[in-house]
Amino acid sequence: MMLRVEALTLSFGGVRALNEVGFEVAEGEFFGILGPNGAGKTSLFNCLSGLVAPTGSVTVEGTELLGRRPHEIAELGVARTFQNLGLFGSMSVTGNILVGAHRQISGGALSAALRWPRTFRSERQARERADELIDLLGLGAYRDATVDTLPYGIRKRVEIAKAVASGPKLLLLDEPVAGMNHEETDQFVEFVLELKARMGLTIVMIEHDVPMVMRISDRILALDFGEVIGVGTPEEIRHNERFISAYLGTPAGADAPAEPQLHGGNR
Amino acid sequence: MALTETAPRLRPVRTGQPPARRRDDSRLCRTRTQRILLAVAFVAIVAFPLSVESAFLISLTGTIGIFALAALGLNILSGYAGQISLAQSIFVGIGAFAGVALGGLAELPLLVWLPGTFVAGGLAAALVAPLTLRLKGVFQIVLSLALIFVGHYAFINLPALTGGNGGISATPSLSLGFIDFGELTVAGMRYSYEQGLFILIWLVLAASMIAVVNMHRTRFGRALVAVREAETAAEIAGINAARVKVQAFVLAGAFAGLAGGLLMAQLRYVQAEQFGINMGLELLIIVVVGGLGTTWGPVVGAAVISSIPVLATQYAEHIPFLQADFSQSGEIGIPVGQVGLLIYGLALVLVMVFEPRGLSHIFGAGGRSLLRLARRARTTSEPVLVPQPHAHLGGKA
Ligand SMILES: Nc1ncnc2c1ncn2[C@@H]1O[C@H](COP(=O)(O)OP(=O)(O)O)[C@@H](O)[C@H]1O
Numbered sequence A: 001m002m003l004r005v006e007a008l009t010l011s012f013g014g015v016r017a018l019n020e021v022g023f024e025v026a027e028g029e030f031f032g033i034l035g036p037n038g039a040g041k042t043s044l045f046n047c048l049s050g051l052v053a054p055t056g057s058v059t060v061e062g063t064e065l066l067g068r069r070p071h072e073i074a075e076l077g078v079a080r081t082f083q084n085l086g087l088f089g090s091m092s093v094t095g096n097i098l099v100g101a102h103r104q105i106s107g108g109a110l111s112a113a114l115r116w117p118r119t120f121r122s123e124r125q126a127r128e129r130a131d132e133l134i135d136l137l138g139l140g141a142y143r144d145a146t147v148d149t150l151p152y153g154i155r156k157r158v159e160i161a162k163a164v165a166s167g168p169k170l171l172l173l174d175e176p177v178a179g180m181n182h183e184e185t186d187q188f189v190e191f192v193l194e195l196k197a198r199m200g201l202t203i204v205m206i207e208h209d210v211p212m213v214m215r216i217s218d219r220i221l222a223l224d225f226g227e228v229i230g231v232g233t234p235e236e237i238r239h240n241e242r243f244i245s246a247y248l249g250t251p252a253g254a255d256a257p258a259e260p261q262l263h264g265g266n267r
Numbered sequence B: 001m002a003l004t005e006t007a008p009r010l011r012p013v014r015t016g017q018p019p020a021r022r023r024d025d026s027r028l029c030r031t032r033t034q035r036i037l038l039a040v041a042f043v044a045i046v047a048f049p050l051s052v053e054s055a056f057l058i059s060l061t062g063t064i065g066i067f068a069l070a071a072l073g074l075n076i077l078s079g080y081a082g083q084i085s086l087a088q089s090i091f092v093g094i095g096a097f098a099g100v101a102l103g104g105l106a107e108l109p110l111l112v113w114l115p116g117t118f119v120a121g122g123l124a125a126a127l128v129a130p131l132t133l134r135l136k137g138v139f140q141i142v143l144s145l146a147l148i149f150v151g152h153y154a155f156i157n158l159p160a161l162t163g164g165n166g167g168i169s170a171t172p173s174l175s176l177g178f179i180d181f182g183e184l185t186v187a188g189m190r191y192s193y194e195q196g197l198f199i200l201i202w203l204v205l206a207a208s209m210i211a212v213v214n215m216h217r218t219r220f221g222r223a224l225v226a227v228r229e230a231e232t233a234a235e236i237a238g239i240n241a242a243r244v245k246v247q248a249f250v251l252a253g254a255f256a257g258l259a260g261g262l263l264m265a266q267l268r269y270v271q272a273e274q275f276g277i278n279m280g281l282e283l284l285i286i287v288v289v290g291g292l293g294t295t296w297g298p299v300v301g302a303a304v305i306s307s308i309p310v311l312a313t314q315y316a317e318h319i320p321f322l323q324a325d326f327s328q329s330g331e332i333g334i335p336v337g338q339v340g341l342l343i344y345g346l347a348l349v350l351v352m353v354f355e356p357r358g359l360s361h362i363f364g365a366g367g368r369s370l371l372r373l374a375r376r377a378r379t380t381s382e383p384v385l386v387p388q389p390h391a392h393l394g395g396k397a
């Protein structure tokens, strides 16, 4: 099993962001996570990447993640993107991707200072891989551009490139297409599936675009108020009563999703 | 899943532009011009002191080199890693007194005592790094002030090494065996101690700058900048932020120690008093005015900040409103002793308001547009596409 989450509980003061959450993700799976705003989706990712200290258990290929620091979890091959982007603004696109590739490059301060050949060879190889990734994601025109100067849609792509550059086994994507239009979303689906196939990734993706999630996920987890309200194939989730009422307002709303698509808004 | 296997091969998105030129940005020199300039710099380091007679100019430029070296270290910590420290002067002091002990008292050769000052500064920094890097912003300033007081207290209470309040003199060897910078003889010409020391100072500075550029353009340097820009995202990318910050602090201390060793060799007399808050502030201002996180910032900043007060004192009589001895003349004017403070403040405000990226950015931009003009003049008819030097990682070389 690539990822196993058991009895995961996280509280912020009085607020239970996650309550006894449990699910499993198999190797090579495309696993979607759906849930209204404030359901605890990002909090779940924060648990997986070591940014908060929940109770319960999270294992990746049998290794316990809880209690480990974020950089140690990265070492285990877990990469993630941030909903609000976690980019390094003054660096170029290449620079950001190379930071993502940090754990794939060898050498420290001393070997760099002395221009140790092995260090610089590893550096050159990383730059070649970064260029491949840049081509794959259609970022060629922005290769040396400072990230701060780029439009949001491009920065979202850089965020994904940065996460993928670490050569992860498990990739966590937090709302990767939020704010993108139809065409950009289709492009995203195309390259994320390409990346998955090429690199043998297991992907867990949080996203609000229900049709898109249903289309590309093998299985889906539905969350509401920090609780699991359903896990299953897109078909099973589509017909899950609790999911329909949580996500689309009322069971009837499934056919008329025009009004408040995400019930409750910000609660 | 079926969809995965049948995913179409991705067409790289086409743009109107030709494919980006693939440069290896980790190289030291990216253009031929840079290679030539580097060679010219090394020639100048030797030729300048040997052709300049003025002892004043030699000593001033030597001092600039020493302050640039200490600022180079601080730039790693404050510029690249984004951590504030006013206590860089304490590590300069530790290097100076380590130099007194190793080069003066123990009379060890140059190749031992000078690297010894680097190690001493680094070790001292390693000792306090875990403390200071836990704190952020204004608390770091408070702690570095405390560090200055503790350091000063330690200096004056180790009189065997430091001479206590009175200071201590030392005459370290500047000999490498085959060449003695202390009594340089070239083609039958005998040069002064200061002329030889200038060469040593600037060679050490050049080597240190090259080492820092190499670090900045590779994994470690990117980790520093990443931690400065977004610490959580850096951690998620696998960077141990705490460790990287400690390394930056240790490097800052080590280069400060090296600068202290050279300062000791220049003055041949050092006193605990020198390494207080004034020097700490001066170094921070050098880094900010020169340009935080730029390659040339420490040198440009040191040239401006360290030389103006010295020049003002030297030429006080020729400058209106400047009084060498203000209390007795009865005239209104700025006392020369305080002109340094005034200029630091002024430079800081001007840079903050007009070019927060620092003087080296202004000079760099000026140099690049000159270069562009020159190239355009050479190829009048053909339109040339000058690669835009973006301000990306390691850009401002
Ligand atoms: N750092 C925090 N401090 C306090 N409450 C938080 C924090 N992070 C998240 N929460 C709360 O936890 C709940 C889940 O938030 P989040 O995981 O961001 O939801 P989602 O990503 O599903 O929109 C919300 O009620 C939110 O207010």
Ligand SMILES: [Mg+2]
Pocket (backbone or CB within 6 Å): A041, A042, A043, A083
């Ligand atoms: Mg969220």
